[in-house]
Amino acid sequence: MTVPTSLKGPNLNAAAVVPAAGRGERLGPGAPKALRELGGVPILVHAVRALARSRAVGLVVVVAPANGVAEVRALLTDALGERESAALVVVPGGETRQESVRAGLAALPADIDVVLVHDAARPLVPVDVVDAVARTVADGAQAVVPAVPLADTVKQVNPASVAGTPEPVVSTPDRSTLRAVQTPQGFRRDILDRVHAKAVAEGVDATDDAGLVERFGGRVVVVPGHEEAFKVTRPLDLVLAEAVLARRRSRVEY
Ligand code: C5P
Numbered sequence: 551m552t553v554p555t556s557l558k559g560p561n562l563n564a565a566a567v568v569p570a571a572g573r574g575e576r577l578g579p580g581a582p583k584a585l586r587e588l589g590g591v592p593i594l595v596h597a598v599r600a601l602a603r604s605r606a607v608g609l610v611v612v613v614a615p616a617n618g619v620a621e622v623r624a625l626l627t628d629a630l631g632e633r634e635s636a637a638l639v640v641v642p643g644g645e646t647r648q649e650s651v652r653a654g655l656a657a658l659p660a661d662i663d664v665v666l667v668h669d670a671a672r673p674l675v676p677v678d679v680v681d682a683v684a685r686t687v688a689d690g691a692q693a694v695v696p697a698v699p700l701a702d703t704v705k706q707v708n709p710a711s712v713a714g715t716p717e718p719v720v721s722t723p724d725r726s727t728l729r730a731v732q733t734p735q736g737f738r739r740d741i742l743d744r745v746h747a748k749a750v751a752e753g754v755d756a757t758d759d760a761g762l763v764e765r766f767g768g769r770v771v772v773v774p775g776h777e778e779a780f781k782v783t784r785p786l787d788l789v790l791a792e793a794v795l796a797r798r799r800s801r802v803e804y
Contacts, residue, residue, distance in 0.1 A: 564684050565662045566601040566734060567654035570594050570670035570796070574782050579751035583669040583782065584616055585625075589795040591685065593763040594784060595629045597671030601734065602630065604678045606684035607666065609637045613650040648755055652746050654730070655755065658739070666743050667759050668734035674781040674794050682773050683736040693763040694736040696775035702706025704728060732775040735760050741768055745784040750764075759779070765781050 574583025584594035591624045594612065601607050614622035623640040630638065641657045643650035651667055658665065666688045679696050686694040702727055707717040736759060745762040749755070755773065760770045778794055780787065 563608060563662050564606045564664040564666065564688075565611060565658055566607050566666040566668055567593070567658070568597060568610060568612045568656065568668050568670050569643065569650040569653060570597075570622070571579040571613050571650045572647065572671070573615075574783075576673065577788070578668055578785055580686065581620070583616075583623075584614075585596055585790070588673055588782075588788070588791050589799070591629070592625060593673045594630075594670045595670060597670045597675070598626060598630065599667065600675045600677060601668055602637070604680040604684065606664075606681055606688075609639065609662070610657070611639045611641065611654045612670075613643040613654045614640050617643075623795065624777070628690050646755060647747065647757070650748070651759060652750070655743060655746060663739050664736065665739050666734035666736045667714060667742075669781060671781045671783065672733055672779050675732070676776050679732075679774075679776050680734055681781055683734050686771065686773055687736040687738060688785075689769050691736070692738050692768050693760050694742050695731045695760045695772050696732040696734070696779065697772045698777060700725055700730055723733065730775075731758065731760070731771055731772070732779040732781075733758075737763070745802045748800050 565640060570584035572583060577583050580586065581748050585592050586598055598612060601610050610723055612622060612626060619640055619642050626638055639657050641653050645655055666683060671741060683696055703722065705722055706720045708720060710717045737759065741763060742759060745766050748766050749762050754765060756765060763770050784789055
């Protein structure tokens with residue numbers, strides 16, 4: 551996939567912000583999720599490489615656990631080599647994902663116009679998805695989300711207060727209108743800065759950045775995501791990620 555040179559040109563500079571400060575407790579006990587290994591390499595290194603491989607991305611800002619900044623910086627500098635580490639910044643994160651993204655945004659140089667926010671927990675996102683998101687922002691979108699159709703039918707329920715108790719179904723949304731969203735999500739920098747500032751002022755918390763843009767009246771569009779951009783959340787996701795990596799390596803794609 552080709553990316554317009556304007557993405558790297560003097561008029562449009564793209565950076566990626568990678569929130570990686572979560573503990574990832576649903577994966578079970580052990581190291582913070584971003585430092586768990588996949589094919590012998592930390593999940594975070596895979597995620598940063600996936601972004602750095604895109605010609606659209608000139609700078610990667612990694613948001614690390616507050617007590618792990620030096621460790622993460624050393625790990626990435628080692629893994630990425632001279633050229634890529636020159637375009638790498640590591641800053642401490644916050645209590646929530648939203649706070650961590652805000653810390654990453656605060657570290658961006660003034661000349662950055664396009665921001666891709668990518669969860670460290672999605673280590674195997676193909677470079678074509680990164681390119682497509684960046685290109686759609688470069689082409690004029692305010693906010694862009696990669697997404698895939700749902701395999702399962704979804705039910706809206708009245709959640710039970712006790713886990714395991716039967717829950718009454720409220721409705722069944724039409725599956726053809728639903729998408730499961732992934733990252734990197736791409737934004738015009740001015741818009742992302744504005745919605746994060748508003749979220750602080752109004753005490754709003756959202757699970758993704760595009761949600762903040764929607765909340766404050768911006769326009770968000772969806773582009774095709776990829777099945778390999780799934781989020782590593784539970785132990786079974788690690789098994790799947792290892793299998794995807796092994797398949798890529800056997801095809802010498804990696
Ligand atoms: O917990 P969840 O999987 O939704 O986290 C999504 C991403 O946000 C992960 O990459 C995680 O490291 C990051 N995060 C963060 N700071 C927090 C909580 C989560 O950077 N305080």
